[in-house]
Each structure stands twice: as C-alpha cells, then as structure tokens.
C-alpha cells in the first residue's frame with residue numbers, strides 16, 4: 001500500500017557578493033583572524049548589499065529552486081519563509097516574497113524559530129503535504145544579519161559569527177510505497193524551551209515595554225536594538241540538544257548512527273559540530289560543514305548546506321541525510337530525509 005509523503009524536489013541558494021574575511025573585519029572592530037578561526041572555524045562570510053532586503057535574497061534562492069524543480073511556479077500552493085531578520089516588523093516577510101514571486105492569493109507563512117527555522121518550515125510543509133491539503137510547498141530560509149549587527153568592538157562577540165544568505169527547497173507530494181527506502185522526508189522532530197529566550201535575543205523595541213519606553217534614546221545608547229548573546233550558555237546547550245535531537249530521530253526510525261550517509265548540521269560554530277559528532281561517534285567525513293565559508297546564516301544555513309553538499313558530490317540520490325539545528329528560543333530540531 002502506498003501513502004502520500006513529501007519529497008524535496010530541488011534546492012536553490014543565493015549568496016551575496018560582498019565577501020568579508022576575518023581580516024576585513026579588523027577595519028570595523030578590534031578582532032583577529034586567529035581569535036575567530038580558533039573559536040569558531042569561520043574564515044569568511046558574505047554580507048548583502050545595502051539595497052538588498054531579506055525577501056530579495058529569498059526570491060533569488062526561490063527562483064533557482066523552482067527552476068531546478070522543473071515545475072511552473074504557479075504550481076506552488078504555499079510559501080513558508082523562516083527568518084529572524086525580517087524586511088519589516090510586520091507584515092511577515094513571506095508576504096513580501098510571495099508578491100515578488102508573483103503568486104497572489106496563495107498562503108504565505110513566516111516561521112520565527114531562528115537557527116531552527118528551516119527544519120520547522122520543512123516539518124510544517126511535510127504535515128500539509130501528508131494530509132493532502134497542498135501538493136507543492138516552497139520552504140525558504142533567508143537572512144540579512146549584516147544590517148542588524150553591532151559591527152563595532154562592543155558587538156564583536158556576536159557580529160563576527162553571522163553571514164547573510166538564502167536557501168530554498170521545493171517540496172512536493174509523492175506516492176511512496178516504502179517511506180524508509182523511497183525518496184521522501186522520513187521524519188521531523190521539533191523542540192523548544194522558552195525559559196532560555198533571553199540567552200540569545202534582541203530586547204528592543206517590543207510590546208513588552210510601556211508606550212513611552214518602547215524605544216528610547218537611552219535604550220539605543222545601551223544597545224538594546226542589537227542581538228545580545230550569552231555565548232557560553234548557548235554553546236553548552238547546543239552540544240547537548242543537537243545530539244538529543246539526532247538520537248530522537250534515530251530511535252523513531254529504529255536506525256543507528258552508522259545507517260546515516262551524511263549529516264548536514266546547522267553551522268553556528270565548528271567546535272559545536274565537532275563535539276556533537278564526537279559524542280555520537282560520527283566519523284568526520286560524514287559531517288558536511290560550510291561554516292568556514294559562510295559563517296552562521298541562521299535559517300538559511302541548512303538549505304545552503306544541502307545545496308553545497310549536492311554540488312560537492314557528497315549528497316546523492318538515495319542517501320539518508322540527517323539534519324539537526326539549535327538556536328535562539330531556545331529551539332532545536334532534527335530531520336531525516338531519504339534524498
């Protein structure tokens with residue numbers, strides 16, 4: 001007996017042109033290539049042009065994904081966009097993307113789960129497709145961090161970590177006989193713990209402040225409009241939660257680490273991914289990292305990683321690929337896909 005499942009038809013990405021090496025950052029702040037590489041594995045990142053918005057990056061990645069899927073864009077039933085760097089506070093950036101794609105009328109949904117946003121988006125698309133409600137869903141992760149970072153010495157602990165970019169997938173309904181063997185999204189596993197929401201966040205502006213204090217000069221002077229991060233706490237939780245998410249996916253599907261062909265993890269810090277791999281006994285050649293080239297592109301990271309892995313010949317049809325992510329919220333998640 002066959003069942004309706006979702007399958008990733010294609011991946012597309014957009015990487016902005018402006019390359020910033022670690023040495024280039026020294027023009028903006030007191031830092032060094034050695035400090036950044038030793039602690040994070042990042043060598044460079046790309047930052048968008050001033051004229052670009054997050055939905056512009058999302059559009060380029062989406063157009064590439066749709067072209068590679070070989071479908072008419074009018075077949076798309078739903079647009080899901082994960083981002084923590086929206087074009088505007090409201091409406092959702094998926095609405096701007098939907099208009100730029102020229103797809104009036106179809107639903108447009110923003111996902112605000114930060115570094116975990118893309119897996120949340122894939123999971124939502126998977127549910128809509130399995131129930132038969134939609135046949136083709138565009139899932140995008142896109143970020144312009146560069147315009148929202150304190151790119152001075154005061155903000156260096158955060159600003160050196162992040163890059164801009166976008167990645168998109170077209171997911172389609174397919175008839176699957178054996179979900180363990182046929183090409184499809186096998187399972188997704190989503191988690192969050194809001195008790196840690198303020199460990200990595202932007203405090204202001206927001207509705208939690210009184211009317212007169214929504215955004216004051218004093219708040220700007222304190223830098224509350226910039227991301228605030230307790231780096232060590234984030235690190236400690238990431239190296240615990242990502243292996244848990246991987247193990248949950250393995251147990252749900254009665255698989256071992258050795259059954260997985262490739263791990264495409266979120267890219268926050270190379271040391272995090274090395275510790276995750278060590279705990280789980282994953283050989284280095286099965287972990288596909290991109291952080292050295294792109295930094296942390298938050299919701300765009302996993303689709304960019306999938307695209308790069310395909311281009312490098314590391315991810316091929318029929319392989320079992322596991323992704324896991326951890327980020328602000330705290331949120332964390334895993335996905336298991338037969339490519």
Ligand SMILES: CC(C)(COP(=O)(O)OP(=O)(O)OC[C@H]1O[C@@H](n2cnc3c(N)ncnc32)[C@H](O)[C@@H]1OP(=O)(O)O)[C@@H](O)C(=O)NCCC(=O)NCCS
Pocket residue numbers: 030031032035036039040115156157158160161200229230231232234235238268269296326327328
């Ligand atoms: C941010 C992070 C790389 C810092 O590494 P760390 O090992 O905690 O930092 P260290 O204790 O070695 O260094 C801190 C010192 O470096 C300095 N420093 C911070 N950023 C710096 C930079 N870009 N360049 C140079 N020095 C820097 C600090 O001011 C501090 O100096 P002090 O000791 O004189 O106060 C690490 O905590 C991390 O990666 N955390 C997880 C972050 C993350 O994943 N975020 C995204 C989640 S999705």
